[in-house]
Amino acid sequence: MPRARHASASPYEASIGFSRAVRVGRRILVSGTAPVEADGSSTPGDAEAQAERCLQIIVEAVGALGGHAADIVRTRMFLRDAADAEAVGRAHGRLFGAIRPAATVVAGAILLRPEWRVEIEAEAELPDD
Numbered sequence: 001m002p003r004a005r006h007a008s009a010s011p012y013e014a015s016i017g018f019s020r021a022v023r024v025g026r027r028i029l030v031s032g033t034a035p036v037e038a039d040g041s042s043t044p045g046d047a048e049a050q051a052e053r054c055l056q057i058i059v060e061a062v063g064a065l066g067g068h069a070a071d072i073v074r075t076r077m078f079l080r081d082a083a084d085a086e087a088v089g090r091a092h093g094r095l096f097g098a099i100r101p102a103a104t105v106v107a108g109a110i111l112l113r114p115e116w117r118v119e120i121e122a123e124a125e126l127p128d129d
Helices: 047-064 082-096
Strands: 003-006 021-024 027-033 072-079 102-107 118-125
Touching: 021 047, 027 047, 047 072, 047 082, 047 118, 072 082, 082 102, 082 118
Parallel strands: 072 102
Antiparallel strands: 003 021, 021 027, 027 118, 072 118
16 A cells, blocks of 8 residues: 655654554554744644644645544653643644544653643544545
């Protein structure tokens, strides 16, 4: 089955050797997505603002590979601090309140940049053709 890949503004994709998202068949897997702006800088603001940016990047990646937000069936949220769970949850709930994918929150994560409060990964399953 052929693979389709999507890249983003992450400065780490080429040096580490990964894609923002990969589609194989009906599955789209989105790598851990940090709050990175188009110029490679970190999204300013609190955990909620950063989560919104992560989710925006994820939805764009899924869309670039033929899916929609409604096709996302699993998310994993990695938080630097458990105190940010409610804020990140609000951002997640605004996007996924009706979709309700399976979700996991892991607190105490050590992320690549000290200013990052959250990183999110996702999986989508596209409908049968």
